[in-house]
Amino acid sequence: MMVMMALRLALRSLLRNRMRSALTALGVIIGVAALLVTVVLGEGTRKMVAAQIASMGSAILMIVPGASAQGGFMGGTGSGRPLQRDDVEAILQARSVRYAVPVDRTVAQVVSSNLNWQTPIIGTTTDYLALRDWPVARGRFFNAAENDTAAKVCVLGRTVAQNIFGESDPVGQQLRVKQMPCEVIGLLAAKGQSAMGSDQDDVLIMPSLTLRTRVLNQNRQYVSTIMVSATSEDDLAAAESEVVSILRQRHKLTDDQENDFTVRNLAELVQTQQKIVETQTGMLRNVAAVSLLVGGIGIMNIMLVSVTERTREIGIRLAIGAREKDILLQFLVEAVVLSVMGGLLGIGLGMLAATLFAKLGGGMPVDFSAFWMVLGFGVSVAIGVLFGFYPARKAARLDPIDALRYE
Amino acid sequence: MTSRPWVAWGVCRLNFFVVEPGASHKVTLPLPHMTDAVENSQPLLRLSKITKVYTRGDLAVPALRGIDLFIEQGEFVAVMGPSGSGKSTLMNLIGCLDRPTSGAYFLEGQDVAQLSRDELAGVRLRTLGFVFQGFNLLSRTTALENVELPLLYAGMKSVERAERAKEALRRVGLDARAGHTPNQLSGGQQQRVAIARALVTRPKLLLADEPTGNLDSRTSIEVMALLQELNAEGLTVLLVTHEPDIASYAGRLLLVKDGRLRTDEKRAAMSAKQALSEWRDEETLQ
Known part of the structure; x- marks a missing residue:
């Protein structure tokens, strides 16, 4: 009142x-x-x-080779001792690690009968999609056998599929990556932008060995990056220390030597x-x-x-x-x-x-x-x-x- | 208001007969025959040994040096005195706007000398009505709203408030101007609105501080006629003025000097109504 x-x-x-x-x-x-x-x-x-963070998959570590140092000349990240395919297998044995996959990247022109598109290309293994928590929309992802035999198969991201095949179904179609002919066996679900603002759907994924041997013509023993996911977000720190100790042991580093590799935490970046x-x-x-x-x-x-x-x-x-x-x-x-x-x-x-x-x-x-x-x-x-x-x-x-x- | 206006009125009339015009005597106690006349012997207000000292730094300035005073219900009292005599201080104390340094002040039998600020506000709201020299109406606020103001603080509902305010405006003859703001009214009208505002709470005592100070002679007499009318209806009026003409309309004169009550005399009051009609006669002659 x-x-x-x-x-x-x-x-x-x-x-x-x-x-x-x-x-x-x-x-x-x-x-x-x-x-x-x-x-x-x-x-x-x-x-x-x-x-x-959710779209990237939670609790992910990226391992890259360290810098080489030869007579005071620092080679920059990745110039050190390369990571090996066996390292992936070893890391996979760690308790806190759920998935570990090799990841090689390049950028190449992808060509179909009348359209072409330059796109990032990822060479990896079967667990990659599980690691990234990334489902296949149509078709299927490549299996272990196709990876081991360096089969000429690939899976397309949404953006690439649209630019090469338009609205028609890409699964079962043929395309060329550089000079290598390749069959599209799957179409990935749309993922959207990454933390850095790039289009994660602009990608073509093929077996690691296929990329290394048939597209890049590089030594099949090495991998440029290893991607690791922990069993849970809480285990990320544990996974990181396990990975470090495994790699130090495999690289035969003594206590007074620094790591010849770098472990990056993607969540930290974001x-x-x-x-x-x-x-x-x-x-x-x-x-x-x-x-x-x-x-x-x-x-x-x-x-x-x-x-x-x-x-x-x-x-x-x-x-x-x-x-x-x-x-x-x-x-x-x-x-x-x-x-x-x-x-x-x-x-x-x-x-x-x-x-x-x-x-x-x-x-x-x-x-x-x-x-x-x-x-x-x-x-x-x-x-x-x-x-x-x-x-x-x-x-x-x-x-x-x-x-x-x-x- | 008093339940027996005729009693108060009686007291007032009685004074006219009992006290010889011009005769002066201290009225510190009610006269025996007056006590008989008034069934309720309690005076409306009683001041006992009231002092007020203002301190300015280390300096103590006494404004009132011991005032004893009775005022009965229904009286019309004029307070006069030179400036600096303490009459304003006395007025403020009686008006519960200030507290005495010492002494007792009984208003309707209640000692109000040392009440808290808010309690004094309550006494002002319920028992007292104020009329000032400068009218003191809220500007840009209609006459009706000005008159309603005290009722607002009394917590009255708006319908009843408007009803009472209109009634008060009617009483002072301004019901037709209820929607006017002060700057649309003449000085005399503004003062009548102020009187309506003082009346609306149905107070026991109306305190008028130089109510005619800003008015011309004719309007002054009109306002005095209104006050006399209200007094005749039983309202006790205490008037501060420095004009002997105006004081002559009161039935009792108090003279304050140097913080003391020098004179307290009852006398026959002049009739403002009569003065008005004489004024009219003069005007028609001219």
């Missing part, structure tokens, strides 16, 4: 000074908008990264990326906090001005019989209404800005859950109460005699 009255009074008073009210609310508008953008984009990024985004949203969050602070101080300032301007009015109200809490409520509600009006506009502006940013940022998911609205609203109420209290208390504690005499 009293609150409703105070609300009416506050609206009337604020509407009397429209320009002043609008400018005062600006700080809260910007603050709440920035806050909303921060949380919405932060949440969007978090979801996107989580989706990417997390690094996430951290960058978090730093950016963190900066925005600081902007929001500072803006809210400044907005709050602005409200406090204008409320103090308002209390001084209306000293006589306060005196009249007190003389007539208003209690301290009546005056306190009146001015507190006015500050809160000012802040909340700013907050509501800020929520609108924030939603607009977040949508825009997400569009520019490449289709990041934005979802405006009611929670963020409530948060924005709550923050603006809190700002109003926090910064409106001091002026309101000042008004409530005025001496009625002095206030009445005030000119």
Whole structure:
């Protein structure tokens, strides 16, 4: 009842000074908008990264050869002692390791009867799809026998299939990878973008030996990369140390020698990326906090001005019989209404800005859950109460005699 | 208001007959025959040895140096005194806007001298009505809303509030201007709105602080006529003024000087209504 009255009074008073009210609310508008953008984009990024980690397959390690050092000449990553096909078998024996596959990569022109397409090519073994948690949409993946015999078969990603065969079913069709003719035996399910933004469906996968011996003409003993998945995400660290010790032992490294290979944790890479985004949203969050602070101080300032301007009015109200809490409520509600009006506009502006940013940022998911609205609203109420209290208390504690005499 | 307006009115009339015009005597105790006349012998307000000392830094400035005062229900009292005499301080204390340094103040038998701020606000709301020199209406707020204001703080429902406020405006003859804001009203009208605002809570005591200070002579007499009318209906009025003309409309005159009550005399009050009709006669003659 009293609150409703105070609300009416506050609206009337604020509407009397429209320009002043609008400018005062600006700080809260910007603050709440920035806050909303921060949380919405932060949440969007978090979801996107989580989706990417999920699409990559969780708990994956990449092992690449280390750098060679010959007389002070550092050869760069991969120039050291190459990894061997036997290493894959050995790693597979580790307790915390579920899958281990060799991965060789190249980029080559893929040609069918009348279309061609340059695409990344992956040579690997049967467990690759299980490791990547990547189902086959049509047809089948190659089996161990086809790998061992370096059979001329391949499996296409969605993008390659579309570019080479259009809408027609690629399974059973023939194509050429460089000079090697090859039968398409399967079509992979669509996987979408990778953490780095590349199209994971733009790929052609064939048996490791086929790629090494028939396309690249390289030694069949070696592999350029080994991809390992742990039995669970929690076992990733254990898997990493097991892999390291197995490879050190196989490479006959003594305790004082450094690893001649590198183990990379893909999840960590993505997390690094996430951290960058978090730093950016963190900066925005600081902007929001500072803006809210400044907005709050602005409200406090204008409320103090308002209390001084209306000293006589306060005196009249007190003389007539208003209690301290009546005056306190009146001015507190006015500050809160000012802040909340700013907050509501800020929520609108924030939603607009977040949508825009997400569009520019490449289709990041934005979802405006009611929670963020409530948060924005709550923050603006809190700002109003926090910064409106001091002026309101000042008004409530005025001496009625002095206030009445005030000119 | 009092359940027996005629009793209060009786007291008022009685004074006119009992006290000889111009005669002055201290009324520190109710006269025996007055006590007989008033069934309820408790005075509306009683001040006992009231002092008020303002301290400015180390300096103590006494504003009131011991005031004893009775005011019965239905009286019309004028307080006069030079500026700095302490009459404003006295008014503020009686109006429960301030607390005395020492002494007792009984309002309707309740000691209000040392009540808390909010308790004093409650007393102002229920028992007192204020009329000021500068009208003190809320600007950009209609007459009706101004009059409703005290009822708002009394927590009254809006329908009843509007009803009571309209009734009060009707009483001061301004029901036709209920929707006007103060700047659309003349000074006399504004003061009448202020009086309506003071009346709307049905107070026991109306405190008027220089109510005619900002008005021309004609309008001043009109306002005094209204106050006399209200007094005749039983409302106790305490008026602060520095104009002897205005004070002459009151049935009792208090003179405050140097923080003390110098004079307390009852006398026959002039009729403001009569003064108004004389004024009209003069105007028609001219």
